[in-house]
Amino acid sequence: MTNAITRFSFPTTIHFGAGARHLAGAHLREQGLKRPLVVTDRALAALPLIGDLVAELEAAGLAAAVYDGVFGNPTASQAMGGAAAYRAHGADCVIGIGGGAALDVAKVVGVVAAQGGDVMEYVWDHPQVRAIGDDVPYFIALPTTSGTGSEVGRSSVISEEESHIKRVIFSPKILARVVYADPELTVGLPPAITAATGMDALTHNIESYLSPAYHPLCDGIALEGTRIAARALHRAVHEPGDLQARGDMMMASMMGAIAFQKDLGAVHSCAHALGTVCNLHHGLANALMIEPVLNFNLEAVPQKFVELAHVVGAGSATAFVPWLAHLKHTIGIEGSLAGAGVKREHFDRLVEIALADICHQTNPRRCERADFERFFVEAY
Numbered sequence: 001m002t003n004a005i006t007r008f009s010f011p012t013t014i015h016f017g018a019g020a021r022h023l024a025g026a027h028l029r030e031q032g033l034k035r036p037l038v039v040t041d042r043a044l045a046a047l048p049l050i051g052d053l054v055a056e057l058e059a060a061g062l063a064a065a066v067y068d069g070v071f072g073n074p075t076a077s078q079a080m081g082g083a084a085a086y087r088a089h090g091a092d093c094v095i096g097i098g099g100g101a102a103l104d105v106a107k108v109v110g111v112v113a114a115q116g117g118d119v120m121e122y123v124w125d126h127p128q129v130r131a132i133g134d135d136v137p138y139f140i141a142l143p144t145t146s147g148t149g150s151e152v153g154r155s156s157v158i159s160e161e162e163s164h165i166k167r168v169i170f171s172p173k174i175l176a177r178v179v180y181a182d183p184e185l186t187v188g189l190p191p192a193i194t195a196a197t198g199m200d201a202l203t204h205n206i207e208s209y210l211s212p213a214y215h216p217l218c219d220g221i222a223l224e225g226t227r228i229a230a231r232a233l234h235r236a237v238h239e240p241g242d243l244q245a246r247g248d249m250m251m252a253s254m255m256g257a258i259a260f261q262k263d264l265g266a267v268h269s270c271a272h273a274l275g276t277v278c279n280l281h282h283g284l285a286n287a288l289m290i291e292p293v294l295n296f297n298l299e300a301v302p303q304k305f306v307e308l309a310h311v312v313g314a315g316s317a318t319a320f321v322p323w324l325a326h327l328k329h330t331i332g333i334e335g336s337l338a339g340a341g342v343k344r345e346h347f348d349r350l351v352e353i354a355l356a357d358i359c360h361q362t363n364p365r366r367c368e369r370a371d372f373e374r375f376f377v378e379a380y
Contacts, residue, residue, distance in 0.1 A: 010258060012152050013178045016251070018243055020182040021053070021142055025060030027178060028093060033138055035063050037091040039082055039106035041070040041098045044144065049185070053097065053142075065089040067109070073166070073275055073282075074101045075159045079119040082109035086137075093138040096176070097185075099197070100148030100157075100282070103141055107156040107174040110137035119158060123167040132171045141176040144185040146236070146249035147197025147283050149204065149257020151179045164276045165353065181254065183246035191237050195331040198233040198249055200283035203290055204256030205229065207265040210297060210304055211362045218262035225255030227311040230327070237331045263362035266354075267293045270375055273353035274337075277346050287333045288340060292378040293363075294321050300365035337380045347376055 005017035015023055028036060036057060040050055045068035057064040067085040070078050086094070086109050096106025112119050114135050121130045141151035150156075155170040189197070209222035232248035239245060270293065271285035280288075298305055298317065305317035314323035328334070342350075351372045354360065360367045 010152075012176055014152070014181055014254070015178065016181040017247070018182060018184050020180040021185060022056065024053075024095065024140060024142065024180050025057045025062060028057075028062060028138075028140070029060050031093075031138060033062070033093045035065075035089060035091045036093045036095045037082070037086045037089055037109065038064055038066045038095045038097060039070065039102060039109055040066065040068050040096075041102045042068050043071070044068075044098050044102070047188075049144075050097070064095075065091065070098065070102045070105050072101070073159050073164070073279065074105045074157070076119050076161050079105050079108050079112060079158055082106070083112035083119070086110060086113035091137070093140070095140055095142065096151075097142040097144060099143070099145035100150040103143065103148070103150040104156040104158065106141065107139065107150075107176075108158065108169055110139055111174060113137065119169070120160065120167060122169045123158075124170045132173045134173070136173050139174070139176050140178045140180065142180045142182065142185065143250065143253070145189060145193065145197045146186055146246070146253040147200035149201065149253040149255070151176055151181065151257075152254045153257045154261070159276070164279070166272050166276060179254075181250050183243050183250050186246045186250060187241055187243070189240070191240065191332060194237045194240065194249075195233070195333055196281055196283035196287060197253075198229065198236060198283070198331070199287035199290070199328070199333065201249065201253040201256045202226065202229045202233065203267055203286040204260050204264070205252065206290070206294075206308065207267055208256065208259040208262045209308065210265055210301055210364045211263045212301075212364050213262050213362055215262040218259040221255050222259035222262075223307060223311050225252045225259060226308060228252040228255070230312040233327065234330050264359040265293065265297070265363035266360040266367045266372075266375070268359040269354040269357035269367075270350075270372070272357050272359065273350045274342065276353050277349050278340070278342050280340055280342070284333070284340065287328060288335070288337055288379050289375060291321055291325060292375040294324070296371065296375070297364050304364070337376065342380065344380070347373065350376055
């Protein structure tokens with residue numbers, strides 16, 4: 001990977017390349033902003049990275065505060081805590097830095113701080129959903145993982161406090177104004193997290209391509225995102241200092257998130273259920289569920305599997321899922337739902353939540369209760 005930082009918009013302005021993070025402070029100052037709230041997760045806040053970022057912001061003349069109340073799957077209380085921290089600091093902008101959880105919280109902290117109410121009143125299917133106005137504070141994003149692509153997404157997934165059901169806040173107004181996509185921020189990720197988040201990115205690209213919704217632009221992005229992830233994921237896991245591989249995975253992650261505005265499929269419905277019931281890491285949940293669902297989908301859209309096989313070099317439609325299984329093996333994802341701590345007594349609740357999840361409505365093949373039951377059994 002070259003040292004050049006590339007700037008492009010699609011539609012978010014993205015500064016992509018090693019060292020891009022160092023541009024953030026000057027940009028905020030140029031916007032006339034002075035008091036950023038840095039929203040991050042508990043584990044990341046303990047690392048020198050956040051201290052270094054705050055020092056750079058202060059050197060740029062900004063008075064930064066840090067909210068590090070994000071951990072696990074993001075919840076309503078974490079988002080509300082961030083909004084309270086924003087008000088307490090007298091903040092005028094938000095910097096989200098971290099993986100998907102931190103960025104999903106960061107997207108809505110400013111909304112709640114500026115417009116009031118409870119964060120769950122903004123979810124798209126709330127009976128009296130609050131509209132998101134134009135006074136959303138300026139928000140920039142610095143991803144530290146290559147999985148969700150949340151930095152370029154126009155939705156935030158927040159779990160209900162008691163039920164742990166994932167709810168979606170959706171609006172173009174919560175898009176980051178600028179993304180600083182710096183692959184150096186992902187170099188320290190452990191191999192297992194690199195593998196799981198990488199499978200999340202790959203699943204986004206695959207499922208969005210397989211969705212029957214009409215969106216040729218997203219189809220092209222998803223196929224190229226699949227090709228990039230296929231060539232880079234193994235290297236990113238096994239050669240963690242390879243900035244080219246890290247950069248490729250960061251790009252594939254963003255491409256997957258851009259593509260899935262076309263929608264996703266049943267793999268994600270299963271993964272959302274596993275996150276709700278068993279608190280399973282989202283990327284790992286996708287990795288464990290993808291084979292049963294894709295085998296089910298093959299007969300519905302065989303030509304699309306031909307295209308997927310072509311971009312990854314698998315040869316034929318029927319060879320794509322075995323190729324995927326081999327990739328998982330090479331990056332250390334070998335287990336089953338049972339090995340991940342899922343119990344058979346969870347199955348009824350898993351099926352119930354997967355059926356209620358919106359993602360499978362755009363699966364290329366209709367899914368009934370019996371299909372979800374079979375998916376979980378096969379993955380078990």
